[in-house]
Amino acid sequence: MMKLHAFFSLFALGLFSGVLCLGFLAPGAFAASPDAPSGAPGMAVKAPAVAAGKVFAVDALPGRRYSARIVSPAVVNITSRISGEIIEAPFAEGGRVKKGDVLFRLDPVRYEAAVKSAEGARREAEAELEYAKRSLARVKKLWEQNAESRDAYDAAVRTAKTAEAALLAAEADETLARDDLKHAVIAAPSDGRAGVAAFPVGCWVTSSSGALTTVVATDPVRVRFAVSMKDAASLFGSVEKLREEGTARITLADGTKLAEAARIAFTDNSAGADTDTLDVYAEISNSDEALVPGSTVAVELERNARGGALGVLPYAVMHDEKGAWVWVVTKENRAEKRRVEVECTTESAAIVSSGLSAGETVITDGTHKPREGEPVRIVEGE
Incomplete structure (x- = not known):
């Protein structure tokens, strides 16, 4: 009986000690830590x-970077359309030329003579035609008065028409002769930079001699680069959008970036079957000739963003x-x-x-x- 009483005494003492300990705990002791999962009532959430x-x-919009080549919009091979000796080449090789500047002069003597001969033949044909017309008028009047035969009238008509045809042929010969004389002077067809003279003064050249020199247009110039069809689709959506909204930022070989952007002028009419790329041509002014046709540059293809x-x-x-x-x-x-x-x-x-x-x-x-x-x-x- 005494053992049972001792057990209950110890139990009561332990229960009292537990309650006492709980009384000393902080009021928020049962709150969750800041790292506790969200969604539990009364628990704090740490912001991620x-x-x-x-x-x-x-x-x-920045796009892709490509290797590009500077190309001239006009490279003209200067050839001779007639035969003759070069008597003058008054241009500086590698220098700038303007449209109409003289590049070569061929000996014009034979062509001046041909013009005079053709002019004489034309005047002779004019005289023959004038005589034939007057003769036809006389014969016609006599024929109408029954004083001349029909055969004589028909012959006069034929003579007049033959003289008219001869005059046309003479005028054509004179035109060709004057054209040949004109080509004894070979001029620059456009502004640009002349190349090396392939034939010096004193050489005899013909229409089959090939290029005497070249004239390369240098302002503006074009920038040609190949864009994959995948890039065209991902950056612009379509080739038409590329033409309308694309620009090219040019970086020279020494790392210099040009302030002016080249506008997209046009694209080729088909993509390469082996490479699935489309040749794109951008155009930019080149008054200082910093861009040399044939040289290689880098371009950054950009898309002009619409407002907003x-x-x-x-x-x-x-x-x-x-x-x-x-x-x-x-x-x-x-x-x-x-x-x-x-x-x-x-x-x-x-x-x-x-x-x-x-x-x-x-x-x-x-x-x-x-x-x-x-x-x-x-x-x-x-």
Whole structure:
């Protein structure tokens, strides 16, 4: 009986000690730690750390870098259309020439003589025609008075028409003779830079001698580069958009970047069957001749952004079965899921046509951490 009494005494003492210990505990001792999962009533939530960046306005969309070649819009091989001895070549090899400047003079003596001969034949034919017309008029009058035969009248008509044809032939011969004389002087067909003279003064040249020199147009010049059809589709959507909205930024061999952008002039009419690339031609002014036809440069193909175009860092955009979306950070530092329309994506920007406003903040790293409407903690800005 005494053992049973001792047991109950010890139990009561332990129960009193437990209650006493609980009384000394802090009131929030049973609250969850900050790292506890969200959703439990009365438990604190630690905001996930993310990196964020601003939505920025876009003027030009950076594209791809290509190797390009400078080409002249007009390379003219200067040839001789007649035979003759070169008596003068009054141009500087490698120098600039203007349209109409004399490049070569051929000996004109034989061609001046041919012009005079053709002119004489033409005047003779004119006289013959005048005589034939007067004779026809006389015969016709006699024939109408029955004083001349029909055969005589027909012969007079034939003589007049023959004289008329001879005059046409003489005029044609004179035209050709004058044309030959004109080509005894060979002039520059356009502004540009002359090449090396293939034949010095004193040489006899003919129409089959080949190019005497070349004249290369240097202002403006064209920049030719090959764009893959994949790039054309991803950067512009279509070749037509490439022609309308594309520009090329040129970097010279020494690393100098030209301030002026080259506009896309045209593209070739078909893609290469083996390479699936399309030749693109951009045009740019070249008054200082910094761009030399035949040389190699680098180009950055850009797309001119339409008014109001906005960009975000490309890894801020996520996709699901409904399309593209981003995490927008509100003024209260809460995550808001926002649907967006992405027009195109480059290595440095995703161009958004709707869903965002300039200056808004979007999460760029740690996009797997936020939950809709919950706070986030920005630890790095880009």
